[in-house]
Amino acid sequence: xxxxxxxxxxxxxxxxxxxxxxxxxxxxxxxxxxxxxxxxxxxxxxxxxxxxxxxxxxxxxxxxxxxxxxxxxxxxxxxxxxxxxxxxxxxxxxxxxxxxxxxxxxxxxxxxxxxxxxxxxxxxxxxxxxx
Amino acid sequence: xxxxxxxxxxxxxxxxxxxxxxxxxxxxxxxxxxxxxxxxxxxxxxxxxxxxxxxxxxxxxxxxxxxxxxxxxxxxxxxxxxxxxxxxxxxxxxxxxxxxxxxxxxxxxxxxxxxxxxxxxxxxxxxxxxxxxxxxxxxxxxxxxxxxxxxxxxxxxxxxxxxxxxxxxxxxxxxxxxxxxxxxxxxxxxxxxxxxxxxxxxxxxxxxxxxxxxxxxxxxxxxxxxxxxxxxxxxxxxxxxxxxxxxxxxxxxxxxxxxxxxxxxxxxxxxxxxxxxxxxxxxxxxxxxxxxxxxxxxxxxxxxxxxxxxxxxxxxxxxxxxxxxxxxxxxxxxxxxxxxxxxxxxxxxxxxxxxxxxxxxxxxxxxxxxxxxxxxxxxxxxxxxxxxxxxxxxxxxxxxxxxxxxxxxxxxxxxxxxxxxxxxxxxxxxxxxxxxxxxxxxxxxxxx
Numbered sequence: 419x420x421x422x423x424x425x426x427x428x429x430x431x432x433x434x435x436x437x438x439x440x441x442x443x444x445x446x447x448x449x450x451x452x453x454x455x456x457x458x459x460x461x462x463x464x465x466x467x468x469x470x471x472x473x474x475x476x477x478x479x480x481x482x483x484x485x486x487x488x489x490x491x492x493x494x495x496x497x498x499x500x501x502x503x504x505x506x507x508x509x510x511x512x513x514x515x516x517x518x519x520x521x522x523x524x525x526x527x528x529x530x531x532x533x534x535x536x537x538x539x540x541x542x543x544x545x546x547x548x549x
Numbered sequence: 550x551x552x553x554x555x556x557x558x559x560x561x562x563x564x565x566x567x568x569x570x571x572x573x574x575x576x577x578x579x580x581x582x583x584x585x586x587x588x589x590x591x592x593x594x595x596x597x598x599x600x601x602x603x604x605x606x607x608x609x610x611x612x613x614x615x616x617x618x619x620x621x622x623x624x625x626x627x628x629x630x631x632x633x634x635x636x637x638x639x640x641x642x643x644x645x646x647x648x649x650x651x652x653x654x655x656x657x658x659x660x661x662x663x664x665x666x667x668x669x670x671x672x673x674x675x676x677x678x679x680x681x682x683x684x685x686x687x688x689x690x691x692x693x694x695x696x697x698x699x700x701x702x703x704x705x706x707x708x709x710x711x712x713x714x715x716x717x718x719x720x721x722x723x724x725x726x727x728x729x730x731x732x733x734x735x736x737x738x739x740x741x742x743x744x745x746x747x748x749x750x751x752x753x754x755x756x757x758x759x760x761x762x763x764x765x766x767x768x769x770x771x772x773x774x775x776x777x778x779x780x781x782x783x784x785x786x787x788x789x790x791x792x793x794x795x796x797x798x799x800x801x802x803x804x805x806x807x808x809x810x811x812x813x814x815x816x817x818x819x820x821x822x823x824x825x826x827x828x829x830x831x832x833x834x835x836x837x838x839x840x841x842x843x844x845x846x847x848x849x850x851x852x853x854x855x856x857x858x859x860x861x862x863x864x865x866x867x868x869x870x871x872x873x874x875x876x877x878x879x880x881x882x883x884x885x886x887x888x889x890x891x892x893x894x895x896x897x898x899x900x901x902x903x904x905x906x907x908x909x910x911x912x913x914x915x916x917x918x919x920x921x922x923x924x925x926x927x928x929x930x931x932x933x934x935x936x937x938x939x940x941x942x943x944x945x946x947x948x949x950x951x952x953x954x955x956x957x958x959x960x961x962x963x964x965x966x967x968x969x970x971x972x973x974x975x976x977x978x979x980x981x982x983x984x985x986x987x988x989x990x991x992x993x994x995x996x997x
Contacts, residue, residue, distance in 0.1 A: 419746040421746070499748070500746050500747070500748035500750070501696075501698060501745050501746040501747050501748065502747075502748050502750065502752060502756070504746070505698075506755075506756070521745075523744060523745050523746050525744075547583070547736060547739075547740060548732075548733070548736050
């Protein structure tokens, strides 16, 4: 399964100690284990750009969008067998200590399936699952 | 020829003993929890039909599992056929419409895969249920139902439904939740297992201690929901305590070397042995020291002590004792005291000292203070309770002033004791507890 690790700051995290920021070891370890991971650090929300189309008109504004002490500081995309493996890997990321990590499973889709068909099919599946 | 009632009993017994195994095996093969439950339930219905005429099979579990597997394969095949028909129909429409039928090449829709699970499952289902790694499927089920990525109430519901075989209606009833709410909770939990990628697997050695702790916490929560029942709901919820004990026995059978699992079973048995004595003929709550000890369940006490005996022999009395072990030892001190006055409170206080070091929770601190007070040191206990009160950790918890009242009474200060019990009365959440407090206040301060 594919997971997005949303690496975020957290005011309740442990104090940041630069010497303990061993993200390189984390990546090396994953590569040694043959686990595919790609990711990046992200510039803070102050460097973000917001794009919206409203009524056919393009609106471009600068960030940040909301005053928040918990912002996305980076991401990693992992391909693993299950949530347990993703949890184990996330738990060893330095930002699990200094901040927090949200694991979001990918939701695969056929991008060429017409939107209406997908909408109806998924709604029917949801109803079937609920009995 | 077996009589109908006898086979009915056999099916009921098989349901208790084999439900988890049948369901757990089907989940491993199909990955579909709802299908597994439906086919497991259907296999017991078939047993009710066929066992009276054919006799109870020598191995009911194997019979049920085989029937349930065939039902599952049939359903998966039917689903695959329907999906194939739907796909053919859709493709015909597309051809007629002149649309590009090839545009989905290489991107299989979920439905087109549906033919595979049935065949794969049928091929993989040999004679044995063993997945090859020697792991009992029920153990996978235990850990998946109690996975920390599920909300606690979902873990409880899923454990009782899938592992315990309780119906949604029974679970809803026990937790005083409307049935549709409980049904929704279970559906969501199953969806989350699939969508979040929660594996059907026993955690590896590194994660096991923490994950096992989570499993035991769910079982103890179920037990307490049953045990602490009050008023008219006692009987209905008593079923939850029974179920928790049954599930704890299962976990102990599956993981006999895990001391804390055995300890939790001992703790439940020893606490449950007092169930009948906790309420008197008028439905009034009876505190431990006033209980009629002849109403305690001697067989349950015996079983609980036997488990502790095995644990003591295993560690030679020197091993590290976990929180459930310590609580079970405390419960054993009560269970083996002939009268309340004979209780070895010195030993209980020492066990609470050890427990408080492992578990710094305010409720443990409260019980530790009480134990020291009952061990002939009421002032030490009161001082500790004062510190606890000053910390604010217990907020408006009624048992704090109630404990102060009891220790003040032991310290020979009945007026102060009655005052604290009145404070507890204001905070007590249930009517039986309020009645008990009123009785105690009357005893200490008959003039009031």
